[in-house]
Amino acid sequence: MPEWLELELAHQLSPAPAPDTLWERIQNGRPPVRRHVPRWPIAAILTLMVAAATLWLAAKGQEPALSLEQVALQQLQHPAPLDLLSSDPAAIAAWTRRHAGIGLSIPAATPVRLSGVRLIQKRGELMAAVDYTIGSDAATLLVARTGPAADTSHGRLSWKSGGLSYALACSNPDHPEAACLLCHASL
Amino acid sequence: MVLEGSDRELVAACQRGERDAFRALFETYKDKVYSIALRFSGDPATAMDVAQDTFLKLFSSIRDFRGDASFETWVYRLVVNSCLDHKRRSWRLIPIADELLAVLQAPADSLGEILRGEMRYRVHSAVERLSPDLRMVVVLRYTEGLSYDEIAEVLGCSPGTVASRLNRAHKALERRLSYLVNKKGGGHA
Numbered sequence: 001m002p003e004w005l006e007l008e009l010a011h012q013l014s015p016a017p018a019p020d021t022l023w024e025r026i027q028n029g030r031p032p033v034r035r036h037v038p039r040w041p042i043a044a045i046l047t048l049m050v051a052a053a054t055l056w057l058a059a060k061g062q063e064p065a066l067s068l069e070q071v072a073l074q075q076l077q078h079p080a081p082l083d084l085l086s087s088d089p090a091a092i093a094a095w096t097r098r099h100a101g102i103g104l105s106i107p108a109a110t111p112v113r114l115s116g117v118r119l120i121q122k123r124g125e126l127m128a129a130v131d132y133t134i135g136s137d138a139a140t141l142l143v144a145r146t147g148p149a150a151d152t153s154h155g156r157l158s159w160k161s162g163g164l165s166y167a168l169a170c171s172n173p174d175h176p177e178a179a180c181l182l183c184h185a186s187l
Numbered sequence: 188m189v190l191e192g193s194d195r196e197l198v199a200a201c202q203r204g205e206r207d208a209f210r211a212l213f214e215t216y217k218d219k220v221y222s223i224a225l226r227f228s229g230d231p232a233t234a235m236d237v238a239q240d241t242f243l244k245l246f247s248s249i250r251d252f253r254g255d256a257s258f259e260t261w262v263y264r265l266v267v268n269s270c271l272d273h274k275r276r277s278w279r280l281i282p283i284a285d286e287l288l289a290v291l292q293a294p295a296d297s298l299g300e301i302l303r304g305e306m307r308y309r310v311h312s313a314v315e316r317l318s319p320d321l322r323m324v325v326v327l328r329y330t331e332g333l334s335y336d337e338i339a340e341v342l343g344c345s346p347g348t349v350a351s352r353l354n355r356a357h358k359a360l361e362r363r364l365s366y367l368v369n370k371k372g373g374g375h376a
Contacts, residue, residue, distance in 0.1 A: 016226075019235065
């Protein structure tokens with residue numbers, strides 16, 4: 001082996017000191033055990049199922065149904081122009097009620113910065129997408145009319161209440177709950 | 188038991204469950220474990236995961252250490268297995284790009300700085316393109332300075348296999364890096 005390579009390897013691969021935070025990480029305990037299970041059969045089956053479902057829906061002339069959270073994310077990532085540009089919660093609520101019949105309630109003292117609202121048609125329904133920012137993060141609240149007013153449920157980023165379905169999307173993947181600040185002063 | 192005096196006492200204390208002994212053992216081996224993980228993975232975040240995993244395994248299984256091999260060899264085996272397990276579980280695509288970005292973004296005071304940065308990036312990339320078996324031999328040899336016999340004991344193979352793997356690794360690295368030496372005139376950056 002040439003001498004330059006020996007020297008270069010010894011130099012570039014020299015020992016490195018462990019960061020001070022390593023001990024804290026060890027004290028914080030073991031991360032979830034990730035067992036080595038071959039994933040390709042599961043991935044292959046899921047891919048086939050999705051492909052079959054897509055083909056079936058395409059044959060029926062429909063686009064695949066997205067969950068409300070997926071639609072909210074889609075609106076956040078590929079936003080169409082807003083129908084109403086406003087940072088006033090009352091103006092956005094009034095406009096949404098007048099144009100979509102959706103009774104939206106946003107606290108007047110919301111700590112987020114509202115951008116406005118747009119109406120979209122998805123799954124044959126009219127929905128309102130309210131865009132806003134929390135610091136440097138962008139977020140969207142999607143509201144759609146749903147079934148009976150008594151139908152209530154609550155997930156992490158979507159819920160049903162008072163005859164409306166809601167879903168949130170946030171550009172911060174580590175802290176999507178920041179989108180909840182629209183209506184909650186603190187998390 | 189094939190143990191140095193201080194290691195023997197530390198291991199015995201750990202086997203009795205003495206908390207301070209675990210910390211002392213960690214301080215003794217943290218740089219070795221992290222260095223191997225870092226040089227093998229090429230990524231500080233992955234190295235932290237591997238080092239954490241190694242120490243958690245070490246602490247949880249230290250009662251099983253019977254002293255058939257030296258304690259240091261046992262630690263080396265744990266970190267080698269953690270590195271290879273992690274490699275099997277994940278595909279590493281982004282960190283190489285991160286390193287290149289770091290080289291490009293690093294403040295370079297002179298042409299020499301730029302060349303050293305480029306050489307560092309090229310060497311690390313070339314090492315990371317070696318197969319895990321060859322890469323581990325290179326890391327144990329150049330990061331830890333282990334002899335062929337010591338590497339063979341850690342990896343559970345013969346010294347001849349170690350020599351063969353190192354030879355193949357050297358040839359691959361020489362082929363991938365020789366143009367850099369010609370470019371800068373044969374000196375060491």
